[in-house]
Amino acid sequence: MKTRFLALVVLACALSTSWAQDKSVVLYTSLAPTESGPLAQAFEKKTGIKVELWRAISEKVVQRAVTEARARRFAVDVIETNSPEMEMMAREKLFSELSSPHLADLPPGAIPAHRLWIPDRLNFFVVAYNTAKVRRDELPSSYLGFLDPKWKGRLGIEATDSEWMATLVKKWGTEAGMAHFRKLAELRPDVRKGHVLLAELVAAGEIAVGLTIYNSNAETLKRKGAPIDWVPMEPVVARAQGIALARNAPHPQAAQAFVDFVLSPEGQALLESMGRVPVSRKVRSHMNNFEYTMVDPATVLDEQDKWNRIWEGLFIQGNLAR
Numbered sequence: 053m054k055t056r057f058l059a060l061v062v063l064a065c066a067l068s069t070s071w072a073q074d075k076s077v078v079l080y081t082s083l084a085p086t087e088s089g090p091l092a093q094a095f096e097k098k099t100g101i102k103v104e105l106w107r108a109i110s111e112k113v114v115q116r117a118v119t120e121a122r123a124r125r126f127a128v129d130v131i132e133t134n135s136p137e138m139e140m141m142a143r144e145k146l147f148s149e150l151s152s153p154h155l156a157d158l159p160p161g162a163i164p165a166h167r168l169w170i171p172d173r174l175n176f177f178v179v180a181y182n183t184a185k186v187r188r189d190e191l192p193s194s195y196l197g198f199l200d201p202k203w204k205g206r207l208g209i210e211a212t213d214s215e216w217m218a219t220l221v222k223k224w225g226t227e228a229g230m231a232h233f234r235k236l237a238e239l240r241p242d243v244r245k246g247h248v249l250l251a252e253l254v255a256a257g258e259i260a261v262g263l264t265i266y267n268s269n270a271e272t273l274k275r276k277g278a279p280i281d282w283v284p285m286e287p288v289v290a291r292a293q294g295i296a297l298a299r300n301a302p303h304p305q306a307a308q309a310f311v312d313f314v315l316s317p318e319g320q321a322l323l324e325s326m327g328r329v330p331v332s333r334k335v336r337s338h339m340n341n342f343e344y345t346m347v348d349p350a351t352v353l354d355e356q357d358k359w360n361r362i363w364e365g366l367f368i369q370g371n372l373a374r
Contacts, residue, residue: 076102077306080117081132082110083293084248086272087326094322095313101306110134114141117298121146126300129307132172132314135349136215136356138294142168143353147296152308154315157332162292162346171292172314173268174329174340175247177216180265180282182257191261194286195220198263199235207241208259210250214363215352216264219289223345230362237366255280267339272327288344292331 081088085107092103108116110133117131118141131141141147147168155163155170162171181191186206192198198207221229242259244250251269254262255278262270263285270282295314301307313319320330329339352359 074303074305075100076104077303077310078104078106078127078129079132079310080106080108080113080128080130082108082113082134083132083328087323087328090326091314091319091322094319095310098313098318099306099309101309103310110137113137117141117146118144121300126298126302128298129301129303130295130310131169131298132295133293134175135169135171135292135294135347136352138169138296139164139349139353142166142296146299148299148301150295150297150311152312152315154312154317154332157315157317157320157334159331159333162331164349169294169296170311170315171331172295173293173323174331175266175268175291175293176284176329176340176344177213177264177289177291178267178270178282179261179263179285180251180254180267180270180280181261182254182259183279183281185257185260188281188283191283191285195263196232198261199232199239201239203261204239206260207239208250208253208262209241209243209367210247210262210264211243211245211368213264214356214359215291215347216289217363218352218355218359219345219347220287223287233362233366241367243367251280268328271339275327284342284344286343288342289347290344291347292349 079092088105088107092105095101096103113131113133114137117128120127121144149167150170152170158171179191217233221233224232241263244253247266248269250262251265251273253259254265255273265282267282270280273280295311297307297311315332317332317334320332320335324330324335324337324339330337
């Protein structure tokens with residue numbers, strides 16, 4: 053009897069500890085604090101589960117997650133960042149296969165076959181322009197129009213967007229695609245590191261037109277009254293942002309609840325209200341109401357050295373030589 057009583061006490065303590073653990077969830081993300089904070093607060097209000105949030109740029113998220121996993125320090129429950137970085141961590145075996153009742157709401161082609169991470173929002177590379185410096189009717193109908201010499205000194209691109217170039221080259225064909233980017237490089241577009249920074253520089257008028265602006269960044273500034281607008285220039289390139297469950301999550305039930313919330317129509321509508329592009333087909337938005345070509349994150353990883361080398365040669369080294 054005494055042995056049975058002790059066993060029940062141990063079981064009760066274990067259940068109590070599990071319940072306590074699942075009253076918090078640790079999130080690593082590159083989503084800006086202005087969006088990740090309200091998202092966490094909405095989840096906390098709905099579930100009573102506290103979100104411990106750590107935010108950094110995507111490469112720092114990868115670095116921390118990989119370093120901790122190799123040291124067998126299992127602190128994180130959920131990771132959310134850019135899809136190439138998510139694919140990189142999936143290959144490092146940092147994630148558990150993910151399921152959710154909301155997967156049926158997502159475009160089937162956007163879900164990786166391995167389901168180790170799932171898209172939760174999209175970034176579209178669009179053309180954004182300062183409305184005080186450029187009229188909408190001045191913009192060409194495609195990227196090809198920006199090769200006109202009149203745009204020299206008025207264009208900007210982000211310093212790490214080789215995947216945008218790679219996707220367009222594959223779309224157009226190697227010969228035509230590379231000819232386009234060589235001509236664009238001759239115009240010496242302003243190169244800045246950071247998509248938020250590039251959008252802010254367009255809004256400030258320092259750069260008239262940004263060719264690789266995330267529409268979510270431009271939309272956020274536009275909603276705040278900044279003189280910036282954007283157009284989905286064909287062919288529009290889309291890159292998914294992904295979410296995943298850590299393989300050794302210390303709070304697995306809370307982690308699953310958080311993922312389900314983010315992918316739910318409620319979570320997706322909240323992201324849309326903050327200017328982020330929802331991936332769910334149940335949330336209608338002008339932010340994704342056009343045709344687009346998805347970046348393949350696996351291809352980005354497998355071919356990144358090649359495309360980074362071409363990009364550096366065309367746009368980075370040329371700018372440094374000025």
